[in-house]
Amino acid sequence: MRYIMLGAIVAALFPLAAQAEGDAAAGEKAFAPCKACHAFGKNGVGPNLTGVVGRKAASEEGYTYSAALKGSGITWDEANLHEWLKNPKTKVPGTKMVFAGYPDDKKIDDVIAYLASKK
């Protein structure tokens, strides 16, 4: 009986834990507008985003970054990526990434989970 109750508690808690993290599958859909400029494995209008989570900003070889992003001193952890995707120009004034940002925090977390899956 005790084990059955424990199982029920774990089952009840797990979905909450899962919701706090982004959903990579939903993030792939939310990434659609980014594809106009970004790819994985090669630079385009924007830099290659393979392995971007945890990377130092403006460090992708062969890509010409703005002076603003180069001088930002940012490392792309989840918190910095969140602020960046909310509003790139607020996070790094002078950036050349022309993207208004996502107002929806859930959508941002989903995109970050998707980026984290691209190693």
Ligand code: HEC
């Ligand atoms: C209109 C083109 C465009 C769109 C759309 C766009 N980006 Fe960018 N992105 C850029 C450019 C250009 C840069 C380089 C910015 C700089 O040097 O200031 C950049 C930089 C970045 C960086 C920093 C990479 C690094 O190496 O430091 C990340 C992360 C990023 N973009 C993610 C995204 C995501 C996620 C989306 C979609 C939600 C997106 N971008 C939409 C053009 C775009």
